[in-house]
Amino acid sequence: MCTLALTPGCHYCSVPLVCCLNIYGSLVYCFGMSSLSLPPAEAERCAGQFLAKCYELGLVMNEAVGSGTTHVSTTLQPLTISRAEFDELCHVQSLWNEAVDNTARNFSFLRDALRETAASDDGFTGKLVDILVKVYLGTKPYQKLMLGIFRTDYMRHEDDNGVGLSEASRWRNVEINTISCSFAGLSPLVTKFHEHVGVHLHVWRKANGIVGEKDGSTVSKASGCDGGLVLERSTSGRVVPGAIADAVHAWTKQQKFNLLRESYSQLQACTGCGNDSPQGKLDASPIVLVVVQENERNMADQYALLLKVLEEHHIHFIFRTLQELHMSMKLHYINPNQPPLAVVDGKYPVAVAYFRSTYVPGDLPTDAAWATRLDLERSSAIKCPSIPHHLLTFKKMQQLFCDMDRVLVPIAFRGDSDKARRLKRHFVPQYSLNPCEVG
Amino acid sequence: MCTLALTPGCHYCSVPLVCCLNIYGSLVYCFGMSSLSLPPAEAERCAGQFLAKCYELGLVMNEAVGSGTTHVSTTLQPLTISRAEFDELCHVQSLWNEAVDNTARNFSFLRDALRETAASDDGFTGKLVDILVKVYLGTKPYQKLMLGIFRTDYMRHEDDNGVGLSEASRWRNVEINTISCSFAGLSPLVTKFHEHVGVHLHVWRKANGIVGEKDGSTVSKASGCDGGLVLERSTSGRVVPGAIADAVHAWTKQQKFNLLRESYSQLQACTGCGNDSPQGKLDASPIVLVVVQENERNMADQYALLLKVLEEHHIHFIFRTLQELHMSMKLHYINPNQPPLAVVDGKYPVAVAYFRSTYVPGDLPTDAAWATRLDLERSSAIKCPSIPHHLLTFKKMQQLFCDMDRVLVPIAFRGDSDKARRLKRHFVPQYSLNPCEVG
Numbered sequence: 092m093c094t095l096a097l098t099p100g101c102h103y104c105s106v107p108l109v110c111c112l113n114i115y116g117s118l119v120y121c122f123g124m125s126s127l128s129l130p131p132a133e134a135e136r137c138a139g140q141f142l143a144k145c146y147e148l149g150l151v152m153n154e155a156v157g158s159g160t161t162h163v164s165t166t167l168q169p170l171t172i173s174r175a176e177f178d179e180l181c182h183v184q185s186l187w188n189e190a191v192d193n194t195a196r197n198f199s200f201l202r203d204a205l206r207e208t209a210a211s212d213d214g215f216t217g218k219l220v221d222i223l224v225k226v227y228l229g230t231k232p233y234q235k236l237m238l239g240i241f242r243t244d245y246m247r248h249e250d251d252n253g254v255g256l257s258e259a260s261r262w263r264n265v266e267i268n269t270i271s272c273s274f275a276g277l278s279p280l281v282t283k284f285h286e287h288v289g290v291h292l293h294v295w296r297k298a299n300g301i302v303g304e305k306d307g308s309t310v311s312k313a314s315g316c317d318g319g320l321v322l323e324r325s326t327s328g329r330v331v332p333g334a335i336a337d338a339v340h341a342w343t344k345q346q347k348f349n350l351l352r353e354s355y356s357q358l359q360a361c362t363g364c365g366n367d368s369p370q371g372k373l374d375a376s377p378i379v380l381v382v383v384q385e386n387e388r389n390m391a392d393q394y395a396l397l398l399k400v401l402e403e404h405h406i407h408f409i410f411r412t413l414q415e416l417h418m419s420m421k422l423h424y425i426n427p428n429q430p431p432l433a434v435v436d437g438k439y440p441v442a443v444a445y446f447r448s449t450y451v452p453g454d455l456p457t458d459a460a461w462a463t464r465l466d467l468e469r470s471s472a473i474k475c476p477s478i479p480h481h482l483l484t485f486k487k488m489q490q491l492f493c494d495m496d497r498v499l500v501p502i503a504f505r506g507d508s509d510k511a512r513r514l515k516r517h518f519v520p521q522y523s524l525n526p527c528e529v530g
Numbered sequence: 531m532c533t534l535a536l537t538p539g540c541h542y543c544s545v546p547l548v549c550c551l552n553i554y555g556s557l558v559y560c561f562g563m564s565s566l567s568l569p570p571a572e573a574e575r576c577a578g579q580f581l582a583k584c585y586e587l588g589l590v591m592n593e594a595v596g597s598g599t600t601h602v603s604t605t606l607q608p609l610t611i612s613r614a615e616f617d618e619l620c621h622v623q624s625l626w627n628e629a630v631d632n633t634a635r636n637f638s639f640l641r642d643a644l645r646e647t648a649a650s651d652d653g654f655t656g657k658l659v660d661i662l663v664k665v666y667l668g669t670k671p672y673q674k675l676m677l678g679i680f681r682t683d684y685m686r687h688e689d690d691n692g693v694g695l696s697e698a699s700r701w702r703n704v705e706i707n708t709i710s711c712s713f714a715g716l717s718p719l720v721t722k723f724h725e726h727v728g729v730h731l732h733v734w735r736k737a738n739g740i741v742g743e744k745d746g747s748t749v750s751k752a753s754g755c756d757g758g759l760v761l762e763r764s765t766s767g768r769v770v771p772g773a774i775a776d777a778v779h780a781w782t783k784q785q786k787f788n789l790l791r792e793s794y795s796q797l798q799a800c801t802g803c804g805n806d807s808p809q810g811k812l813d814a815s816p817i818v819l820v821v822v823q824e825n826e827r828n829m830a831d832q833y834a835l836l837l838k839v840l841e842e843h844h845i846h847f848i849f850r851t852l853q854e855l856h857m858s859m860k861l862h863y864i865n866p867n868q869p870p871l872a873v874v875d876g877k878y879p880v881a882v883a884y885f886r887s888t889y890v891p892g893d894l895p896t897d898a899a900w901a902t903r904l905d906l907e908r909s910s911a912i913k914c915p916s917i918p919h920h921l922l923t924f925k926k927m928q929q930l931f932c933d934m935d936r937v938l939v940p941i942a943f944r945g946d947s948d949k950a951r952r953l954k955r956h957f958v959p960q961y962s963l964n965p966c967e968v969g
Contacts, residue, residue, distance in 0.1 A: 136849070143833040146599060149586040159598035160585060290841050298846035299877065300813020374739020394582040402729050407737035410575075438738065 127167060127292060137291070141167070144287045148280045149395070153388040163277060163391075169285045171320060179259035180245070186514045187243050190492065190503035191269060195237075195479035197502055198227045207525065208487045215452040216485065218461055222478045226468045232430050233468075236345065238338045238443060238475035240331055242272035245517070260516040269484040270450045270476050275327035276395025282324040289322075332396050335379055335443060336404035338473045342442040343377050346471060351432065352440075354425045373434070377442035379408040380435060380472065382416070384448040393447055409439060413448065413460045422466055433470035441472040450484070490521040566606060566731060576730070580606070583726045587719045588834070592827040602716060602830075608724045610759060618698035619684070625953045626682050629931065629942035630708060634676075634918035636941055637666045646964065647926045654891040655924065657900055661917045665907045671869050672907075675784065677777045677882060677914035679770055681711035684956070699955040708923040709889045709915050714766035715834025721763040728761075771835050774818055774882060775843035777912045781881040782816050785910060790871065791879075793864045812873070816881035818847040819874060819911065821855070823887040832886055848878060852887065852899045861905055872909035880911040889923070929960040 129137060145151065145162035154161050195201065202224060209217040226233050244266040342348075352373045359372070379400060381393065397408045411419070420441075422431035433441040444467050448454045455461055468478050482488065491498045499511045568576060584590065584601035593600050634640065641663060648656040665672050683705040781787075791812045798811070818839060820832065836847045850858070859880075861870035872880040883906050887893045894900055907917050921927065930937045938950045 139849075140833070140837075143829060144837060146590055146830055147588040147833060147837060149588055151585055151599075154598075157598075159593075159596075160590075161599075287837070287841065290844070294840055294844050294846050297844070298814045298817055300811075372739075375737045378737055390582060391585055394579070394586060398579075398583060398586060398726070401733055402726065405729070405733050405736070407733050410578075 127288075129295075133295070140291070141284075141288065144284060148283055149391055150277055150280045150284060151391045153386075153390055155388065165281055165284060167285075167288050169282070169322060176259040176262070177323065180262055183259075183514065183517060184241075184243065186510055187264075187267065188239060188241060189510070190499070190514060191241060191267065191480065191483045192237075192239060193505055194488065194492075194498075194503050195477070195483050198223060198479060200502055201479060201482055202228065204491055205482060205485065205487060208485065215455070218455070219478055219482060222465050222468050223482065225465065227479060231469075232428060234430050234471050234473060234477075236338070236341060236473045237477040237480055238334065238445075238473050239269065239480050240272050240275065240334065240475055242268040242275070244268070246519075262517060263519045264489075264517045265519060267484060267489055270481045271447045273389055274392055275325075275331045276392040277328075278325040279328040280395075282322050286322060328395060328399070332399035332403065335396070335400050335445060335475070336406055338475070339377055339379060339404075339406050339442040342471075342473050346429070346432075346442075348377060348440075351425060355423060355432065358423070358425055373438065373440055375438050375440060376407065378435075378439045379406060379443045379445055380416075380433075380439075380441045381408055381410045382444060382446045382448050382467070383410050383412055384454055385412055385414075387447070389447075407439075409435065411435065413455065413463045416467070417459045417463045420463065420466065422470055430469060430471040433467065433472050441470065443475060444470070444472040445475045446481075450481070486521070487523075490523055493518055493521050566727075568734075572734075579730070580723075580727065583723060587722055588830055589716055589719045589723060590830045592825075592829055594827065604720055604723060606724075606727050608721070608761060615698040615701070616762065619701055622698075622953065622956060623680075623682065625949055626703075626706065627678060627680060628949070629938070629953060630680060630706065630919065630922045631676075631678060632944055633927065633931075633937075633942050634916070634922050637662060637918060639941055640918060640921055641667065643930055644921060644924065644926060647924065654894070657894070658917055658921060661904050661907050662921065664904065666918060670908075671867060673869050673910050673912060673916075675777070675780060675912045676916040676919055677773065677884075677912050678708065678919050679711050679714065679773065679914055681707040681714070683707065685958075701956060702958045703928075703956045704958060706923060706928055709920045710886045712828055713831055714764075714770040715831040716767075717764040718767040719834075721761050725761060767834060767838070771838035771842065774835070774839050774884060774914070775845055777914070778816055778818060778843075778845050778881040781910075781912050785868070785871075785881075787816060787879070790864060794862060794871065797862070797864055812877065812879055814877050814879060815846065817874075817878045818845060818882045818884055819855075819872075819878075819880045820847055820849045821883060821885045821887050821906070822849050822851055823893055824851055824853075826886070828886075846878075848874065850874065852894065852902045855906070856898045856902045859902065859905065861909055869908060869910040872906065872911050880909065882914060883909070883911040884914045885920075889920070925960070926962075929962055932957055932960050 127134065127137070142162055145165070150163045150165065151160050152163050153159070202220060205216060205220050209220040243264055245262040246265050248261045248263045355373045379397070381397060383393070387393070393410075397410075400406050400408055416435065419437075420433055420435045421437075422433055424431045433444070435441060449464060455464060468474065474480075476484075492503060493499070493515075495511060495515060499515065500506060500508045504510045504514075566573065566576070581601055584604070589602045589604065590599050591602050592598070641659060644655060644659050648659040682703055684701040685704050687700045687702045795811045818836070820836060822832070826832070832849075836849075839845050839847055855874065858876075859872055859874045860876075861872055863870045872883070874880060888903060894903060907913065913919075931942060932938070932954075934950060934954060938954065939945060939947045943949045943953075
């Protein structure tokens, strides 16, 4: 669903304001304050101003310790990339989406491909595969709609002489993320931050009588661009909330929600189970359930998306941990031909379950947490991601994609070898060290 | 310069998210979370969301202890006020500006009026009056241009039965602020915050099947208004930076800056004093000097204004404490008919000195600080505020304004009794307890 975007933060470096440039989180270049060619005393003053700009923009995250807030680590200047390369990488994203979705929906292939991994990691991968088998390879109806918000991370390949290749194919994928993809909310703000740095450098140089000198900055004109360069703003902050809202509308239509609500009331009246809803009725509109971690640091990024779901699409959202849901969520089997309706707090029907949690073992510490995760997958809610989509985030699947003849063409692209070839240009070959495994 | 605005924060109450509504900082109403008619558990969850919204908007300030950041205390909902009352209060602001400016420029009246106060507070008021006398009642040229950014605080008067009067005159002034007026930068964000709360309540009620019920909220429609009400956004975040930029342009023109720069170079070459500027030349463009406190908490508000001065008007600004300026600022007497040019760091010519400090005795702890303050007043920089404007912030001056015949008509309005009468409607009478004093 995402278009290509420059994201703040970096997995490889977390020095405040002296950080790395990322495309979808991958390390490309290091730019520190020194790249701005400022005297040390001036650079120190700039750091305070740039910090203030981060706060003005809402480019913040919770501190690791305590209840405080700090700025998000970000680059000071953008990376230049040719329009052709950029457009090609944006276009390639739809191939990634297709490959991930096709493979995820081949449930038996997915189960078989992950059999060895599941056996060697029965506490996490194994349990996720269990849910896959129970929900998607059983006999009960399951929700066929899935919402995918994916982020692919690239590094730029250079030849032995350190010279970059000239084509889009030099961008090599190092990671596919299919769950809890971060920074879709904050990425557009990084462009605004870069604009500010550009204007600041321009005005500072003018105020210091340094105009027109070579200075090493990518963006130095007050307009935010230099020599025909354009600051490209990520659309992720608008597109992702739009996709979540679209999923809510698709669910409402698919479930014939008004009829479903009536059936729910009748069922509650019959069974006398309506005691958790004062009137035994479902007055609420369909909502987005955001499944979150305890002590989440990246709250601003999550809220940047969800506040737009609320403000621009007028859809209610609730944040809940798995632990809270274990107490407050119930599945209601209303129609035998449909998966059960998930209702939270006895009143909120869940249209979309958006996971910003459950991607590391620590998020599922108890059997109760796993039971709740299974309930969510069984429910009629559209999952973002579903367990099948989630499983594609495992490195094992990316290694299998490297097998052109047995996986990429027949499974990921259902026989379309042209699409497979176009995507494969961006692969860094990955190999299994276990000869017994598929691939 | 300011138009009327709802401001965050409150001098009288600082409970986070359960605070008071202000017009120019004055207490009007208390609105807590309880005013939103939400169940306690829901209210608790809302607090987290509203906090996130504050961070998204940049509605923050530094914490009192440590280096952390927190949200600005703000009301949850706006106050309703009739269009006629609002427009009248905006209009009255220009009368305040006129009264303050006329009185401030009557230097000998100002000196005499504050004589007793100065004598009884020789450590602060006395020293400010000393600067008034030295700079404005001496024989040397002084900068006649002054930049005023004023904020007037009102409280709404109600009769003995607790019923409000129906006219604009029920708004009674309790404070004139002429120095370091806070929250001009953040005020427009409060409206965005109120919009968010309005949309949230609307969507929350819809999601809970509560539509059209009486709920006590002023703003409940998704559009941010209800029953013909309009959320009025303060223009202060745009108008104040614009006024600062206008002052820089006025100074550049008044000082014939290009010629001044040449004279400066010649003077430096003649006297051999150019050792603090590598080339003995003034390469820099005129700048805004922001005189700040150590450990300022309200940084976001200051930056909200100054970042716009930079980004929209392409004018460089520097933040300096008086202590820093004592070491780094020099006055250059270039033309005997003009006040001296203030240059900071041997390169920045100061067009505007904007004070977000020096309004409490603690800001001027040493003789060196007072000497630097005097130097700034002597300089050609346009002060915001000048010492005469600053002195109008003293309660003594507001008490004198209550004397219609001897002060308000002849001094503040130079004989225009009609204007004096219109302004006097908003006075809460103030009296001196000292029969010897003027007024």
